[in-house]
Amino acid sequence: MILNPDHVTIAVADAGPAIAFFALLGFRKAHVATIDGGVPAQYMGMPGMKAQHITLVLDGADPHFEIQLLAFDPPPATDPGEHPTNLRRRGFNHLAFRVDDIEAATAHLVANGVTMLSDEMDYISRKLRLFEGPEGITIELVQRDD
Template sequence: MTIAVADAERAIAFFALLGFRKQHVATIDGGVPARYMGLPGMKAQHITLALEGAVPPFEIQLLRFDPPGGADPGSHPTNLRQRGFNHLGFRVDDIEAVTAQLLANGVIMLSEEMDYISRKLRLFEGPEGITFELVQRDDAVIK
């Protein structure tokens, strides 16, 4: 799950109460991650929090946009810039097979595949315009 937040440190502290620890921090300043999100000029801090001891791994991702998103999410149909819920990720074993199944059933793909921190990722539009993501992990390579 990814949550867009205005105060990343406060969110990190909150999730720490539930056993999550900061695992990875990246700065997005345009480039591949921004294009993947459908926001080519996006600037944000991307923070991965991992639940300690969880098998399989369980993560929450935080996005702190620069400048922070307001109440108006803009024109993007799935509102990826709004605060609060951003998108829901589903772990799959074969991203290509699941993508083919979704497309064959009329599901709208929002992004091409992206490789990011030992994962293959792809965004789709779900019911009511909710964005969801397929995630194929290679746990042997996660850093």
């Protein structure tokens, strides 16, 4: 059965801002590969896909955890649909990271221009707060009281 999360893949129009955002959370760029068709593109169901595949590793995470960015070439057109931070839509909702000190993590992100989407909430022995991540995805910080 499942042991633990391994990675999350996020498609981005511009990898630079996404790399910078996740660096604020402790991720570092570990590997970059160019996908130009071939086995990876076929595996993903897009045989003609061209993209940069950028692996960001959260150093010190146990178990190992990655965020994998896909920067398509050419970038897909802007989707006129719902903004990703609309948490009422179906499908992907948000990505949560556990922190030791939510106040310090919040101050760090806000000082670096990250948009806070909610006030802090106490819920089931946890402190929670939402932020806008790259490509408008919702990121949640979680400080557990246990």
